[in-house]
Amino acid sequence: MRELVFALEYEPGRNRVADALADHPGARVRSLSLHATDDHLWRVDHATGTAAALAAVEAAFTDGDYYADCLATEDCGATQTTRVLDRDGDTLVLYTDWEPTPVCASVPHIARDHLGDGVLFETRHEGRHYTWRLIHSGEGDVAAFFDALRAAVGDAARTELLRTANASATDESGGDGGAPGLSPEQEAALSAAVEHGYYESPRAVDAGELAAHLDVPRSTLTYRLRRAEERLAKAHVDGDRPTEAASASFD
Template sequence: MREFVFALEYDPGTNPVADVLEANPRTTVRSLSCHVTPESLWRVDRATGPETGIEALEAAYREPSYCADCLVRDDCGADCETQVLDRSRDELVVYTYWDRTDVCTSVPHLALEYLGEGLLFETYREGRRYRWRIVLGSDAPIGDFFDALGDEVGECAGMEMIRLTELDPNRERLGSVDSLPVEQRTTLQAAVERGYYETPRRIDLSELADELEVPRSTLSYRLRRAEASLATAFVADDDSLEAITTGE
């Protein structure tokens, strides 16, 4: 198995969700699930951020012309459904579903066509950048898929291949979050979830320490140790940027 990570960068006016996220940089969207068949696509996404960003994002999702993940800019005639599953001041969970027509397609549909069944999808959106992670078979033709995606995206978005690596269960991955001591791992995960690493930060160190009910010095120490471990392992990792960009 391999993981393939790439990103789309939408131009202004080509995607309403990207436009909202660009205008609200502290609002992000992460997929909770994403499923595809040749005829349809359905997914659940979780957005977090300030109330103004969440309100604007919900409005974008509810636009009649919006069809989640469809790469066709004009009206494709697809039957789309959007339903809000959960809503608070700083969080939005949305379910979207659509049936394809003869003219519409999406990243998951192209992946299904070129890479085969049994794919796992994970997405993350911030600003105009839409990052995809696909777990797929080792012999899947990545080049053919990426070329076809470029043809469908056209001029409405830029594309960047980020990494293509083997998933080897026997490989010792010192740089994984799971390899950290439990205190460092839970602290780091909490910091990410609460926006400590976002720009600008949604929470500062003192506020995060209060939420986690630990001394500020202890929190700072755990984060520094976790960051040092991950950074050191990343530099020593065999998956160099050169290998990723050359497709080796």
């Protein structure tokens, strides 16, 4: 099995969810479940944030121009239903059922065309940065998938490949730095974050400024920090080095 991680960085006004999250820093949406057939898509998403942020996210999902990840640049005439499954304080769980039309396109449907059946999807959306993690058989054509994805996205978003490897492989280069199981890239990101006050309260530097300092895209920086934080947290709780299985977790 192969792991493929990439990010879409949406331009303002090109994705309602991205706009809502950009207006409410700290809010985020992650998928709990995502399934697609040739003519259908179902997903359950878990959103966290302030009451105002969750109201904006809910409106973005339920408005007709979102269409559950449709990449079409104009109204594609799809049929979508979004329902609130749970709302509790700073969390919101949404269920979406989407039936596309022939002019629609989405990441899961493009993946089915080029990577085959049985692809597993996980997503995380923070600000304008929408990160996808795909687990696939490795028998498809990844280059053709990205060509089709970039064509469908057009100028609405920038596409960035973050990782492609065996699903059980360790993060990035799997280096043996001083921190438990961190690659050199993750350790550099974490060290810079501490040095420049990223973890201070309030923060002395935001993710965009820190990424500019390291001369990497913002989505690359946040991906490396999330993976480093995950591994350190699990190592602390387990009292041991993270296992390979833990390193494959997206969230």
